[in-house]
Amino acid sequence: MAFGFETILAALLAGSAFSLVFSQFFRLLSEMVDLERGDVPRLLVLGLMLLAGPHILAAAARKLGRLREYPWEYVAAIYAVSALWAGLLGLGIIVAISGAWSLSS
Numbered sequence: 335m336a337f338g339f340e341t342i343l344a345a346l347l348a349g350s351a352f353s354l355v356f357s358q359f360f361r362l363l364s365e366m367v368d369l370e371r372g373d374v375p376r377l378l379v380l381g382l383m384l385l386a387g388p389h390i391l392a393a394a395a396r397k398l399g400r401l402r403e404y405p406w407e408y409v410a411a412i413y414a415v416s417a418l419w420a421g422l423l424g425l426g427i428i429v430a431i432s433g434a435w436s437l438s439s
Contacts, residue, residue: 341425341428342421344424344428345420345421345422345424345425345427345428346417346420346421346424347424348423348424348427348428349388349419349420349421349422349423349424349425349427350388350389350420350424352385352423352424352427353385353386353387353388353389353390353419353420353423354389356382356385356386356389357386357389357390359382359386360382360383360386363382385423387416387419388416388417388419388420388423389416389420391412391413391415391416391419392412392413392416394412395409395412395413395416398412
């Protein structure tokens with residue numbers, strides 16, 4: 335299966351948007367419940383962190399870039415890992431949606 339530029343761009347956008355939604359959900363959950371001592375299952379917290387990871391990494395890279403305490407290579411590497419993670423997450427979303435679409439028709 336060959337991927338074109340549009341597929342890669344759609345995967346990056348879908349993964350970034352999905353990660354943003356889950357990072358906001360994770361922030362809301364952490365404000366409502368103490369995640370270390372609360373009744374929230376650890377597997378749920380781990381899953382939310384994995385889904386929110388690209389957005390969290392991009393926010394950390396943005397903060398490191400503003401502080402200018404680390405070399406720009408570190409910031410670029412964190413952005414690259416965040417983009418790769420978002421792309422893989424988005425590709426998984428696209429594959430799941432297209433698989434569900436093909437099964438329904």
